[in-house]
Amino acid sequence: MLTVDGLACLRGDRLLFKNVGFELKAGGLLYVLGENGSGKSSLLRMLCGLLMPEKGTVFWNKQTIKKESESFLSNLTYIGHLNGLKDDLTALENLTMGARAAGNDVSEDKALAALAAIGIERCANLPARVLSQGQKRRVTLAKLWLAEGKLWILDEPFAALDIASVSKLAAKLAEHLSSGGMAILTTHQDVTIHAQSVQTLRLSE
Amino acid sequence: MNGAWMTVLRRDLLLAFRRRSDVATTLFFFLIVSSLFPLGIGPEPAVLSSIAPGVLWVAALLAGMLSLTRLFAADFADGSLEQMLLAPQPLTLLVTAKVLAHWLVCGLPVVLLAPLIGLQYALPNDALFVLIISLLLGTPALSLIGAIGAALTLGVRGSGLLVALLVLPLYIPVLIFGAGAVAASQHGMSAQAHLSLLAACSLLSLVLAPLATAAALRISVE
Numbered sequence: 001m002l003t004v005d006g007l008a009c010l011r012g013d014r015l016l017f018k019n020v021g022f023e024l025k026a027g028g029l030l031y032v033l034g035e036n037g038s039g040k041s042s043l044l045r046m047l048c049g050l051l052m053p054e055k056g057t058v059f060w061n062k063q064t065i066k067k068e069s070e071s072f073l074s075n076l077t078y079i080g081h082l083n084g085l086k087d088d089l090t091a092l093e094n095l096t097m098g099a100r101a102a103g104n105d106v107s108e109d110k111a112l113a114a115l116a117a118i119g120i121e122r123c124a125n126l127p128a129r130v131l132s133q134g135q136k137r138r139v140t141l142a143k144l145w146l147a148e149g150k151l152w153i154l155d156e157p158f159a160a161l162d163i164a165s166v167s168k169l170a171a172k173l174a175e176h177l178s179s180g181g182m183a184i185l186t187t188h189q190d191v192t193i194h195a196q197s198v199q200t201l202r203l204s205e
Numbered sequence: 206m207n208g209a210w211m212t213v214l215r216r217d218l219l220l221a222f223r224r225r226s227d228v229a230t231t232l233f234f235f236l237i238v239s240s241l242f243p244l245g246i247g248p249e250p251a252v253l254s255s256i257a258p259g260v261l262w263v264a265a266l267l268a269g270m271l272s273l274t275r276l277f278a279a280d281f282a283d284g285s286l287e288q289m290l291l292a293p294q295p296l297t298l299l300v301t302a303k304v305l306a307h308w309l310v311c312g313l314p315v316v317l318l319a320p321l322i323g324l325q326y327a328l329p330n331d332a333l334f335v336l337i338i339s340l341l342l343g344t345p346a347l348s349l350i351g352a353i354g355a356a357l358t359l360g361v362r363g364s365g366l367l368v369a370l371l372v373l374p375l376y377i378p379v380l381i382f383g384a385g386a387v388a389a390s391q392h393g394m395s396a397q398a399h400l401s402l403l404a405a406c407s408l409l410s411l412v413l414a415p416l417a418t419a420a421a422l423r424i425s426v427e
Contacts, residue, residue, distance in 0.1 A: 048291055051427050074293040082284025088223040089216070098285070100212040101299070102292040 001025050002047070002151060002182060007056035009042050016042055017203050018055070026150070026180040029173075029195040031187070034203035040186040041081060043203065044155050047184065048078045074103065075149035079157060083140040087129040091115060091139045094128055099146050106146050114145035118168055134160045141165075144172055152176065154185040166191060209294045210302045217306030227275065231311045232318060235268035239322045250327035257326035258336070258387035262380050264322075265315050265340060269347045270372065272311040274365050276303065276355040277422065286359075290426055296419040304352045304415070312344035328391075335390040339403055343383040346407040349414035350375045356421035379406050 001024065008018035016039030024030055032040050045051040047058055049065050049072075058065045060072040085094045096111045115121045120138045123131055128139065137160045144152065152173075158166050170193050173183055177195040221228055242260050243253055280286040289299055319340055323333045354372035358364035386399035 050287060050290060070293050073291055076291060078287070078291055080284060080287060082282075082287065084284035084288045086216070086220060086279075086283065086285065088220055093219075097212055097216045098288060101209050101216065102288065103209045103294055105208050 001061055002184075003059040003062070004047065005057050005059070007043070007046060007058070008054045009039050009046065009051075010054040011039075011042065020056070020201065020203070022199060022201060024151075024182050024184065024199070025197070026182060027177050027196040028182050028199065029177055029193060029197070030182075030184045030199045030201060032184060032201050032203065033186070038203040040203060041155050044078070044153050044184065044186065045080070047153055048076060049073075050078075072151075076151050076153065077144065077147040077149050078153045078155075079140055079143075080155045083136050085128040085136055085139060088127060090125050090127055091120065091131065091135075092124040094139060095142055095146070099143060104146060104148060110146060111142075114142040115139070117145045117172070118142050118165060134162060134165070137161060138165055141169060144169075144176070150181050152181065152183040152185075154183065156186055156188070158187050158189045158191055209292060210298055213289070213299050213302035214306050217303055218309065221306065221310040227272070228310055228314070231268050231272045232314050234271055235264050235315050235318065236322065238267065239264040240325065243325050253326045254328055254332075254391065257323060257328050257332075258384040258391070259380075261319060261322060261326070261336065261387075262340075262343075262384045265319065265344065266347060266373075266376055266380060268315055269311055269344065269351060270369055272307070273351040273355045273368050273372070274358070276307050276352055277359055277425075278355075278364070281359045281425065286422065287426060290423065296422065297415040300352065300415045300418045300422070301411075304348050304418075307352070308345055308348040312348055316340040316344060328387075332387055332391045335396045335400075336387045338400060339383045339386040339396070342400060342403040342407055343379045346379050346403075346410045347376060349407070349410040350379075352418045353414055353421060356418045356425060359422070359425035379403065382406065 003023045005021050007020040009016040020043065022030060032043060034040050042051060046053050060068045065072045084098065092111055095115065096106055096108060099106045112121060112124060115124050118138045118141055120135060123135055128136060141157060157169060161169065170191050174194040177183060239261055246252060277286060290296060292299065316337060319336055320333045323336055328336065351372050354368040357371060358367045361367060382399045382403045386396040386403065389399055390396045
């Protein structure tokens with residue numbers, strides 16, 4: 001369970017948001033909405049612990065994420081704006097090494113299956129350098145099919161994806177939520193994801 | 206935990222292998238800088254062998270410096286650094302894997318090339334041997350201390366020069382003991398004291414530098 005209390009974000013001397021609070025339980029989906037520059041990405045980075053909040057605290061199972069960092073981080077899958085792919089590694093190497101570096105010891109077959117699930121298995125042995133923006137995004141998103149943790153924090157996961165991939169990802173998200181997972185995402189697209197409880201958080205000045 | 210450490214090490218080595226030109230740059234820099242001195246100073250063996258320890262150590266130090274900015278910059282730019290910060294494994298451990306990869310790729314080749322360069326400086330055999338040992342013991346400290354500078358200057362404009370300003374003063378002890386060891390053996394004294402101090406520098410930085418580097422990375426990523 002993720003609980004957030006009174007978060008405030010200051011970038012430079014601009015207050016992006018304050019008093020942001022919510023509670024996300026198993027099966028819950030949270031949409032973070034707002035204009036460009038309203039602090040959506042900053043909020044997601046704060047929830048991961050990459051950015052220190054100006055005020056407020058993020059709790060994982062009623063403990064601060066700093067105190068519970070090992071359990072929190074092993075449950076967390078974060079996909080930000082940056083894909084985290086190495087241009088000189090193939091799609092498959094990127095996916096397997098990325099997962100293993102985070103302590104998730106996946107086999108090559110499992111990684112191939114994950115690439116197939118998002119329809120990019122043809123590119124498995126191509127270096128990431130030659131992939132298009134959308135293909136790179138799909139390779140990054142393939143790690144959701146390998147993720148074992150409960151909490152997914154996704155920053156614009158649908159950006160740059162084609163229609164078929166969007167529906168595959170939406171179905172995967174619905175499956176994750178129905179099996180007791182949690183997801184927080186920002187999006188500008190209108191995508192329906194089936195979940196038991198859907199919350200919306202609107203960031204505005 | 207072991208798996209993650211090995212993966213980070215293997216990934217960095219694989220990346221270095223696929224971008225061999227970067228490694229070659231470091232080595233050629235070392236080769237050329239240390240070859241310029243005999244050409245500029247003249248072929249007098251007595252003069253050359255007396256400046257050899259200092260020149261070779263400074264060249265090794267600058268060559269290592271050249272590659273430092275690459276240590277975290279690519280990971281920072283493509284987002285894999287964020288993912289490393291969010292791994293459940295302690296960041297300090299993953300940092301040691303990256304530094305080890307950097308040393309294997311940029312430090313070890315310099316150590317292996319050094320005796321060849323030493324011949325240009327008319328160094329006697331036992332001094333050559335001490336040179337290799339001193340570089341072997343000292344260059345890990347260079348990579349470890351350099352990692353702090355590389356982490357602190359992430360995302361800063363003109364980071365290459367800034368790294369040099371931050372890190373070179375911290376290299377002074379390593380330089381003194383490293384060059385001192387070779388000079389001692391040239392003068393027929395035991396190099397053991399210098400070498401022990403050099404090993405101490407490396408061990409101390411092995412304990413402290415990854416902590417400082419991890420803290421600096423967290424600040425840089427914010």
